[in-house]
Amino acid sequence: MSAAQYKNVTINAQASISYDGRCSSHTIMFEDGRQKTLGVILPCENLVEHYQFITNTSERIDIISGECEVQLHGEEDFSYYRAGQGFVVEGDSGFNLRTEEIVQYVCHLEG
Amino acid sequence: MSAAQYKNVTINAQASISYDGRCSSHTIMFEDGRQKTLGVILPCENLVEHYQFITNTSERIDIISGECEVQLHGEEDFSYYRAGQGFVVEGDSGFNLRTEEIVQYVCHLEG
Numbered sequence: 001m002s003a004a005q006y007k008n009v010t011i012n013a014q015a016s017i018s019y020d021g022r023c024s025s026h027t028i029m030f031e032d033g034r035q036k037t038l039g040v041i042l043p044c045e046n047l048v049e050h051y052q053f054i055t056n057t058s059e060r061i062d063i064i065s066g067e068c069e070v071q072l073h074g075e076e077d078f079s080y081y082r083a084g085q086g087f088v089v090e091g092d093s094g095f096n097l098r099t100e101e102i103v104q105y106v107c108h109l110e111g
Numbered sequence: 112m113s114a115a116q117y118k119n120v121t122i123n124a125q126a127s128i129s130y131d132g133r134c135s136s137h138t139i140m141f142e143d144g145r146q147k148t149l150g151v152i153l154p155c156e157n158l159v160e161h162y163q164f165i166t167n168t169s170e171r172i173d174i175i176s177g178e179c180e181v182q183l184h185g186e187e188d189f190s191y192y193r194a195g196q197g198f199v200v201e202g203d204s205g206f207n208l209r210t211e212e213i214v215q216y217v218c219h220l221e222g
Contacts, residue, residue: 011137038126
């Protein structure tokens, strides 16, 4: 599980925005150089079949609110994840995510 | 203008969500007890005439991306604000905000 709070971090005031704002995330930086992103994803609502995310470094994504289905690149099927669960994505890869709920996540950049 | 980054802060992993996720904000806390919120507001898009925000303490809101129109409680008209501009709202008051763009802001809680 993710901590409810992160201390002694640096945060960019501006969020990164995609899908017309239906996906947004803030990057936080720790003193040791690690980075995480805190994200909000709105329901697909027939506006988009699923969101596509690309990874550079490997990432661990913990769902902290809501539920969704995730298809890692190279996998045939979507897997279900809800708050308290997470998944790992390799670097130079990506995943598709679909949801009918508002999803919040913490992405741990591990590269 | 707002700083591009805030250092040595504590941040809640979860965002506060309203209007079905069309308004979201993360609270950041400074060592001296001050708090700010970093917010993302999506276009009203005929889904809502304007968003309504209520204040407890007095707030200064700096628009850091996009543009919007704001009507403070007690004012008859909406005023235009764009990135780089801001406005002050009294405590125990509020304002209405309408926009056709994605707006990002920093809210300085001054109470």
